[in-house]
Amino acid sequence: MDLSLLRRRFLSCSPVGEIWTKDIIKESTQQDILLSTVLCECLKGRPLSQSYTNNFMKTFMHKIEEFGGEIYDCTYEAYGDILSLSAPTVExxxxxxxxxxxxxxxxxxxxxxxxxxxxxxxxxxxxxxxxxxxxxxxxxxxxxxxxxxxxxxxxxxxxxxxxxxxxxxxxxxxxxxxxxxxxxxxxxxxxxxxxxxxxxxxxxxxxxxxxxxxxxxxxxxxxxxxxxxxxxxxxxxxxxxxxxxxxxxxxxxxxxxxxxxxxxxxxxxxxxxxxxxxxxxxxxxxxxxxxxxxxxxxxxxxxxxxx
Structure with missing residues (x-):
């Protein structure tokens, strides 16, 4: 999976598109995706739109299930943390x-x-x-x-x-x-x-x-x-x-x-x-x-x- 392209699309709030591949069912790949997107260091204090981030995570988890994989704890925890956040005043x-x-x-x-x-x-x-x-x-x-x-x-x-x-x-x-x-x-x-x-x-x-x-x-x-x-x-x-x-x-x-x-x-x-x-x-x-x-x-x- 092209993590660099996924990161560029995510960080600029662009449509992710059909970038997903079957290796997202691996726990290590799910961790790498999270680190490249929602857990990216550059987002600390400079958050994206909350609705965009929520939709990204929903799509990510849906694709894991579509490929017949398991959504690992790291992904659930990241999604839970996102849902607990208030909407940013500045996007x-x-x-x-x-x-x-x-x-x-x-x-x-x-x-x-x-x-x-x-x-x-x-x-x-x-x-x-x-x-x-x-x-x-x-x-x-x-x-x-x-x-x-x-x-x-x-x-x-x-x-x-x-x-x-x-x-x-x-x-x-x-x-x-x-x-x-x-x-x-x-x-x-x-x-x-x-x-x-x-x-x-x-x-x-x-x-x-x-x-x-x-x-x-x-x-x-x-x-x-x-x-x-x-x-x-x-x-x-x-x-x-x-x-x-x-x-x-x-x-x-x-x-x-x-x-x-x-x-x-x-x-x-x-x-x-x-x-x-x-x-x-x-x-x-x-x-x-x-x-x-x-x-x-x-x-x-x-x-x-x-x-």
């Missing part, structure tokens, strides 16, 4: 990188507190995989992330890469509050401590100039920001303003194409602004567990011509 998700694990305070809801920014979306995980396989794009560079949400992409990069500087930006107050909390949770694991800026794309795009701390950017990142046609003009104008101090600045935008018309509007707006656009082919190793039912693409955008 977390944990994401394994190659050498460490990052933890986020995160909502499982698609929309919470009036924003979509309190959940990690699949394009940020896809872009993280690409950048972790191509670290030279960010190492030693001045990086800005737009619409960072809870900070998954930036924290994954800062945990694995020594950026010159990394600025996480968003606008919604609840998002910014959780973002600061997530930086604090992971601070000891980070090779580069990110700064946080509140950036409203409408205000930034209309301003006479960008703040000095946003001058001289080497690369701008964004993920799952192309989902609303009404936001696209201000997003593109904001990017145009930000790259004005460095024409060589690269922009990488990862998008989940849920609505082809919305993505077409983004492509049109980018072209109308005079940017060059080219899709990046990613052959990065899959590190994270996310929904791949919709196409995910990475667009490289630049004022300069591509070589």
């Amino acid at each position: 977390h998700r944990h994401y394994d990188l190659s050498d460490t694990t990052i933890c986020l305070q995160e909502s499982g809801s698609l929309v919470a507190e009036g924003t979509t920014g309190l959940k990690t979306w699949q394009a940020s995980q896809y872009l993280a995989e690409y950048l972790l396989a191509n670290k030279s794009l960010v190492e030693g560079k001045k990086v800005l992330e737009l619409g960072c949400g809870l900070g998954f992409l930036g924290l994954a990069i800062c945990a694995a890469c020594r950026c010159g500087s990394y600025i996480l930006s968003d606008h919604h107050s609840s998002v910014l509050q959780k973002l600061h909390a997530n930086i604090a949770i992971n601070e000891e694991k980070l090779l580069c401590i990110p700064n946080v800026e509140e950036i409203d794309w409408n205000i930034a795009s209309a301003a006479a100039s960008s703040p000095s701390q946003l001058h001289g950017l080497d690369i701008i990142l964004a993920a799952d920001v192309v989902f609303d046609k009404e936001l696209i003009p201000s997003l593109v104008k904001c990017i145009e303003k930000l790259v004005s101090s460095n024409s060589q600045c690269q922009v990488l935008i990862a998008s989940t194409i849920r609505n082809p018309d919305t993505y077409a509007s983004f492509s049109q707006a980018v072209g109308d602004t005079g940017f060059q656009r080219k899709q990046v082919v990613s052959n990065a190793t899959k590190l994270f567990v996310y929904d791949e039912s919709s196409e995910i693409v990475i667009d490289r955008v630049s004022k300069a011509s591509f070589s």
Whole structure:
């Protein structure tokens, strides 16, 4: 049984799927599964959703019986301990990188507190995989992330890469509050401590100039920001303003194409602004567990011509 994959799926509160094999009837395997999931050290003080954990244990025990096995005391005891716990006031998700694990305070809801920014979306995980396989794009560079949400992409990069500087930006107050909390949770694991800026794309795009701390950017990142046609003009104008101090600045935008018309509007707006656009082919190793039912693409955008 692939315990590493099971751990990644469990810690990120992802559907476990048909990963179970008959060796779960062994007591030693049940112990290994518990240590990789519900008894994992990283969960101490940073618990997952109680409903997710309960459902996982029910499925685990059902599968043991389905394979004709015995549910050993270690499994019953772990389940009993879980049932005795009160629901956590703050829920977390944990994401394994190659050498460490990052933890986020995160909502499982698609929309919470009036924003979509309190959940990690699949394009940020896809872009993280690409950048972790191509670290030279960010190492030693001045990086800005737009619409960072809870900070998954930036924290994954800062945990694995020594950026010159990394600025996480968003606008919604609840998002910014959780973002600061997530930086604090992971601070000891980070090779580069990110700064946080509140950036409203409408205000930034209309301003006479960008703040000095946003001058001289080497690369701008964004993920799952192309989902609303009404936001696209201000997003593109904001990017145009930000790259004005460095024409060589690269922009990488990862998008989940849920609505082809919305993505077409983004492509049109980018072209109308005079940017060059080219899709990046990613052959990065899959590190994270996310929904791949919709196409995910990475667009490289630049004022300069591509070589």
